[in-house]
Structure formats: structure tokens, C-alpha cells
Amino acid sequence: MSRHLHLYPLIPENGHVRRCLSCGTTENMKRRRYCSIECRQKLRHNLNIRTGLLQALQTRYATFYFTETHIALDILQYGSTELLSFIFPRSNGKKPVDDFSRMLNLLGNAWWEEVRRTKKRYLATRHILAKASPIEGDVNSVRPLEVREPARMATSMTHLKLRHNDLYSPDLQQIIKQAFRR
Known part of the structure; x- marks a missing residue:
């Protein structure tokens, strides 16, 4: 997202303003991505419906973002290292998810x-991809983050002297109580 800071003045440098990814509201967001479950479900529904176009464009990874004036879709095709971006103007009074649907x-x-x-x-x-703007940027910016957990025991299990097999024991509650009493 740092590569777009100069293009979109509404994205602050420190990144503390949170907006709902579906409706764009900033009210009562705290550390959440969506203002409500309904907003999350509506966005997911619209994304699921429109996967056909992304498949037709041979898209490996895609991401979208928005400001008050524009909505953008960045894609990375299979076998390509070039990022392509579709940028459309936002409609006044419409939610970002509606503008995204209209764009697709x-x-x-x-x-x-x-x-x-x-x-x-x-x-x-080819005709549709010719309408996209190639953008300079890191290919990893559109790849989803992969969360990897280490294959070692957690520190709390080590402190309590529990083994991995203890977690699957039918007497789990009793084992945990005894571990805390030690």
C-alpha cells in the first residue's frame, strides 16, 4: 500500500485511519476490517460472484483498494511479473463494494x-488487459500474506510441562489443573 500513498492523499502516512473494506465508514472501527458482519458478508458475496472475470483474465492474485474518489483493482497474471491496475472513478454516495461491483x-x-x-x-x-495500466511495484504487494507457525511447542506448554499428546487426552481438564498446581 505504500506505493500508492503519493497517488491518494486520503491514505495517511502513519496508516492509523481504518475504513470498513465494504462500506468505507470510519466510525467505530477500532482494529477491525469491517464495521459489521453484514458488510463482510456482502463484500465476500460480491467477490465470489465476480471470480469468473478474474479467471478469464488468467489472474493469479488480485487486490482492490479505494479512496473517496477512485477504486482500483491490481492483478497479477499467471506466469507474469508485471502488475496491472484498473482504476475507476467512485460514484457519489455509493459504497465501495457497489463501486467495485460496477467496475467489474x-x-x-x-x-x-x-x-x-x-x-x-x-x-x-487481451482486449481487457490492454485497458489496464501497468504499474511499478513489488509483485508481493498483491500476494496474500501466508501465516506460518513454527513447528515447536508453545512456551506456555513448556512452562506447564505439558506434552502435545496431553492435549488430546480425555482427561484434559484434570491434566491442565494439575499442571497449574505444580
């Missing part, structure tokens, strides 16, 4: 028009 609907309709015109899907894909 426009791209999807353009893809289908090109398929009908040429009868070739790969040409339609």
Missing part, C-alpha cells in the same frame, strides 16, 4: 462484447 460488471460486459465480436476468448482477454 463494466469490465465483464466489455469482455463478453469482445468475445461476441471476435469469437475468441483469448482476444477478449
Whole structure:
């Protein structure tokens, strides 16, 4: 996200302003990504519906973000090291998830028009990708973070002198009580 700070003045340098990824509100966000469960479900639903276009564009990874004035979709294709970005203006009074849906609907309709015109899907894909702007940036910026846990025992289990097998014992409560009493 640091590569977009100069483009979008609404993203602060310190990164402390949190917005709901679905509706864009900043109220009562604290350390959450979404303001409510409904917002999260609506965004997930819209993302799941529109995976067909991303598959047609041979997308390996994709990410989207928004400001008050623009919504952007960055994609990385299979076998490519070039990031492509689709940037669309936001509609006044609309939620980011609605603008995202509108943007992908426009791209999807353009893809289908090109398929009908040429009868070739790969040409339609090239046509849509030609509308994207190549951007300078790290390829890892669109890859999802992979959380890895070490294969060693947790420190609390070490302090309590518990073994991994103890966690699957039918007498787990009794074993934990005894460990705390030691």
C-alpha cells in the first residue's frame, strides 16, 4: 500500500485511519476490517460472484483498494511479473463494494462484447488487459500474506510441562489443573 500513498492523499502516512473494506465508514472501527458482519458478508458475496472475470483474465492474485474518489483493482497474471491496475472513478454516495461491483460488471460486459465480436476468448482477454495500466511495484504487494507457525511447542506448554499428546487426552481438564498446581 505504500506505493500508492503519493497517488491518494486520503491514505495517511502513519496508516492509523481504518475504513470498513465494504462500506468505507470510519466510525467505530477500532482494529477491525469491517464495521459489521453484514458488510463482510456482502463484500465476500460480491467477490465470489465476480471470480469468473478474474479467471478469464488468467489472474493469479488480485487486490482492490479505494479512496473517496477512485477504486482500483491490481492483478497479477499467471506466469507474469508485471502488475496491472484498473482504476475507476467512485460514484457519489455509493459504497465501495457497489463501486467495485460496477467496475467489474463494466469490465465483464466489455469482455463478453469482445468475445461476441471476435469469437475468441483469448482476444477478449487481451482486449481487457490492454485497458489496464501497468504499474511499478513489488509483485508481493498483491500476494496474500501466508501465516506460518513454527513447528515447536508453545512456551506456555513448556512452562506447564505439558506434552502435545496431553492435549488430546480425555482427561484434559484434570491434566491442565494439575499442571497449574505444580
